Amino acid sequence: MSNNSLSLESPSLWKWSIDERNSLDDLSDQQLVDRVMERDAECRRIKLENQIFMDFLRANDPTTLELLDTLLKYLESGKGQEQKQAKRFSALPIATLSSHSAEAQKINLTYKTDMVVRAMEDAQTSLVDFKLTAKKIRGKLNAELEEFALRESDIKEARDIFETSVVTLGFDPLTQRIPAEKFIRYMDEWIKSAQMSIQKIKAQNHLLETALHENFAQLKIENKYFREQIDEKSAYLVDLKTVNGGASLVLTNYRKHLQKQEQDHHRLKETIQEKRRLIVETEEECKKKKTELDKSWENYDRIKILKNTYKVPDVIEYVQLKNKLYYLSKNIKVWQRRKKIQDITLNACLRQMKNITGSSRTNPAWLEEVTVEERNIESEDSDEY
16 A cells, blocks of 8 residues: 555544644744755665665675565556555555564664675775776877877878979969979879888888787786786685674674673772772771770779779768768858859949949959958858858
């Protein structure tokens, strides 16, 4: 079936065409131009690949190309009937097309590169042959041009001699004509000189043929030797290409294996770095734990010594210490209250002194008497205690 019938009858393809049309409607003019340029470049690339593939088949497997031509002619001949039956059998071509597309064997990049390289080699060989042919044709044309130039110069020279000898010098002023005897005599002399020139040329050609025959025999021997060398080198080149292909395949496999090894190397390197970082952190943690353990052992030893050397005091001594501690706590609370009252009194006195003196700063001399009195009170309290 044709692609048009498939696209019109299949709902999925019809929906795809509508979506494609809607997506194209959403594009701007510049985006649409870019899309068209991309499709044009893709079309040219596919045409070039198809041309290279056809040339490759034509040079290596012409039977496949003949089968392809037969298939294309068969499809073109059955195109009208398929269009008539497209409405009734629209689902079958889609399934067949999908199955063929699934079973179709794609050409990978290696085969494409090989075909392009062979096409380039063939084009290079054709170019070299064309250059050699063009060189031969150019040499032949240059020789013909030189020959034509020599003939032209000979004709001009003969014409000048004829005009000088016959027309100018042979003109009879009495009869106003050229005598026939002078013309016949000139022609006889010219024919004799031409025959002599022809004999000289024939002799030269005979000598050249003899020399060329010897040169041709030698050239045949040399060509045979060179042809054998070319065949030998061609066979060696084919072997080298085979070895190169195998080496390229092995190199590709080794390159893939090397890339995989490099990935594994990077992954292992990162794992090693992570493990080293964890080891450093673990060592630091071990040092901290060791320090804590040493401190714990010190505390343990101290507590152990204290436990072994500890003696329970007497009850009377304990009661006295407890009473002394209570009295000291009570005195601390009393002194804290006194200090708070004295601070309030001192601040009030300092404000009054500042108001009296008009100074904004506290003079240390104001506090000397207060300090002496406080010392006396403290000494009295200590004596009482």
